[in-house]
Amino acid sequence: MKGNTAEADAVILEMKDVKVHFHLDEGVLKAVDGIDLRIKRGKTLGIVGESGCGKSVTSQALLRIVPSPGRVEGEIKLKRMRPEGGLEEVDLIRLDPRGKEIRDIRGGEIAMIFQEPMKAFSPIHTIGNQIMEAILLHETDDKEEAYRIGVEILRKVGMSNPEQRMGEYPHQLSGGMRQRAMIAMALSCHPSVLIADEPTTALDVTVQAQVLQLINDLKESRDTSVIFITHDLGVIAEMSDDVAVMYLGKVVEYTDVDTLFHAPKHPYTKALLNSIPTIGRGNRRLESIEGTVPFPMNLPKGCGFYTRCKHAVDGMCNREDIPLTEIEEGHFVRCVLVGGQDARKEAVR
Template sequence: MSEHDAIILEMKDVKVHFHLDEGVLKAVDGIDLQIKRGKTLGIVGESGCGKSVTAQAILRIVPKPGEVVGDINLYRNDANHKNEATNLTNLNPRGKEIRDIRGGEIAMIFQEPMKAFSPIHSIGNQIMEAILLHATEDKEEAYRIAVDILKKVGMSNPEQRLSEYPHQLSGGMRQRAMIAMALSCNPSILIADEPTTALDVTVQAQVLQLINDLKSNNDTSVIFITHDLGVIAEMSDDVAVMYLGKVVEYTDVDSLFYNPKHPYTKALMNSIPAIGRENKRLESIEGTVPFPMNLPQGCGFYSRCKLAVDGVCNVSDIPLIQVSKGHTVRCLMVEAEHKEIEVVS
């Protein structure tokens, strides 16, 4: 299998900037990611680090005045698009080609279903619209698919729910309906943005299993965005840790949990409750993610990092270095520990 056969989506130096009266807000500031076929990429980080905007950039739904630059290459591997790359950033956000991809080849489970669903159309109308656009033109078949997918996500009395409106459903039911709509067309890439936030633990387990089944049965690639490191450990093959619009560490899931390198990643790991540490106070990361506008030079984590060195970490932008095969880190302190390193970007 060639390199491009193994990769379904590749992001190269992708930036999402919002040009405001106060200045340029850099929500995503030059990230490089690869999503492999049939694998799950977990994206983790604090609120405001650019995770959701990264997902919006892929689907070309970044709200105005946001501007997406860089390359987002979708590699199709079917009969009509053998090994052909489509650069999504070159497509018209309202054009037919991206609309065929959006919801069909790439689907997204949004974090806030109340905002994602139309309040004036029934749940069934919205789910069936996606199915009729991307899967079948038969309305009866679309109805059967909609009922079946609602059953799979644990929705009680699915036939009745299809005729109801978003405001008539609880938060958990709306979330399940949003998940059902994303899964209904068997997408090649599923972007899950905090998909289980509003769900109780038992339904959360069902939804995660459903996503894993889709991944196994249809060779679906998944981009899983979450704050929950436990879910990351359970779901992901590779993990990207984001901070202030940049990827600060990228590696496989085992290396992330057993051999984290970046100080921010280590701090996240130390904040997880663990058996045997019941009487120990959990560590916390002091401060908050800086506002991504008019930022000073240097590491974005400088003001919160216990290892930061004045005159070193706050002088110039920090390059991404490779500390081992497939393991990259954006930190000068890690660079100092590894005499022979490769600068990636």
């Protein structure tokens, strides 16, 4: 994706042709297959799609924590402050996944709110111990100061009686409190980029609203960039500035949130929006997307959504791999039926 100079200056993290492939005995599983994303400073990028489309693996690639036998290719460029001052650009894929430099970036420059905090937290260490570990690694060597920072960040995320919570274990907290503790740990070292991987899963509606408001407030107060991963389009509408719709390891549509909801172009995006319950539908049944997401291994050429798309054209949509094309300024779509006659003629050749 290309943009003007002002936009380029505002980009803090950029992914170019990033692939995450798992080389298995049965073949190559393409969990993420050549995505391009740009995260702007102080903005929220929403990544939406069905389960299995590659959202969480994308976040793992950013932190270089893709499990074996996964391999990451492409470019992930992060703009970070030099110790002596000024900005530098570092390609995260070129770093040793176990090296000191990437360990300094994890939790320091890029932090993550994991999908299920009960599994992400260690069950044998207190909440305070785990928050302090990150602070001691990135912020200070003084344990007393780390404790004070931990208590203060728990207070900022709305945790009741933070001094007591510092000494409690994850199983002693409710789901909402564990999620707040996870957010506190992620924000304790003032990251430039915050990855929120479905942070409201399994929370009741009231707590979900509180968590979303908390992330927004902290983003605005600290000018943090947020990558918000979810399958909930209602949350995307509330949280995001830009949105990337993923399907089968690829970005199929990328634009600002208003354009996505009012003028979607890709058939998959339209199908997702049509499946949302809305007031005033009367007795009409909700639309559904027939079929399932294909297994991302040994896939045929063409559009990954071809077998489920109501508008698919044989010999056009399933002939060659389809590029992500800018149809309007800032609006990218991966579909030959959207790009006009020129795109159709090119696809048929």
